[in-house]
Amino acid sequence: MKNKIVLITGGAGFIGSHLCDLCLELGAKVVVIDNFSTGCESNIVYHKNNHSFTLVEEDIRNYTKIENFFKNIDYVFHLGALADIVPSIEKPFEYHTTNVDGTFNVLNAALKFGVKKFVYAASSSCYGIPGHFPTDETAAISPQYPYALTKYLAESYVLHWGKVYKLPVVSLRLFNVYGPRARTSGTYGAVFGVFLKQKLEQKPFTIVGDGEQTRDFIFVTDVAHAFCMAATSKCQYEIFNVGSGKSYSINYLAGLIGGERINIPKRPGEPDSTHAEIGKIRMMLGWKPKVSFEQGVEIILKDIQCWSGAPLWSVDSIAVATQKWFRYLGN
Secondary structure (H helix, E strand, O other), rough: OOEEEEEEEOOOOOOHHHHHHHHHOOEEEEEEEEOOOOOOEEEEEHHHHOOEEEEOOOOOOOHHHHHHHOOOEEEEEEOOOOOOOOHHHHHHHHHHHHHHHHHHHHHHHHHHHHOOEEEEEEEHHHHOOOOOOEEEEOOOOOOHHHOOOOOOOOHHHHHHHHHHHOOOOOEEOEEEEEEOOOOOOOOOOOOOOOOHHHHHHHOOOOOOOOOEEOOOEHHHHHHHHHHHHHOOOOOOEEEEOOOOOOEEEEEHHHHHHOOOOEEEEEOOOOOOEOOOOOHHHHHOOOOOOOOOHHHHHHHHHHHHHHHHOOOOOOOOHHHHOHHHHHHHHHO
């Protein structure tokens, strides 16, 4: 990575900013493109005086505005996207134009200027409700909501362009990424933001269903390392799961954080478990997670005040926010 020039779309976001940190630490020059729709300038502000860092405030949907920043780039890390389930149901057009059309633009610019590797941040949500666990990269694709669909459509573009235009691409299907700088604003979403704000306010954790559903939580710095290893490897046209290879119940997470609990209705379209089979990425890239779940939660709790600005969710406010979720995804 030393002396390479990398471009990170969505580099001011949760995962993107950690990737930015790692690339600079490894001696690369970094160009970040972000429109700050979900990213946060505070995530990268401490790099502003670094001569190896360039920030471009632009939208990936505007091809003519981003095209020339791909000149002389070695590696493109494409993380720029809209996330979350509920907003994708409410605004499918916006999700398609950002996640699919935006990816098309980034691919086009990368191909035009001959980048050495294009690494795409895909989503394990493409598996929907998996038929087997742990879930490997050959599992059936069954996206349950517009966010999952747009991320998979964009991945299909990435792999297709790799095949047709011989653009060196790798797609990383990320499981449940957590850690410092996780987004705290916006519509009802990730469990960490919900629970940590509730803990700060001494409110009960809102446990979906019986809380025995499990998730493959993977710490954000481990994910950043996976991106760098994918870029510098000889692998092309490959899909890799990026998870811990383990799966933890929501009740276990609530126990680690510590607090009272209240149960809310189970939601349609959500799997009972996410559990990545990570044998392929271990074998082909030599990557493996380094931060245990317990260590990761401990790191977050040491800086829990970072979640003070997150919205406080209650049983009633969650019910209102997820009305369309139940309406469109319910039987």
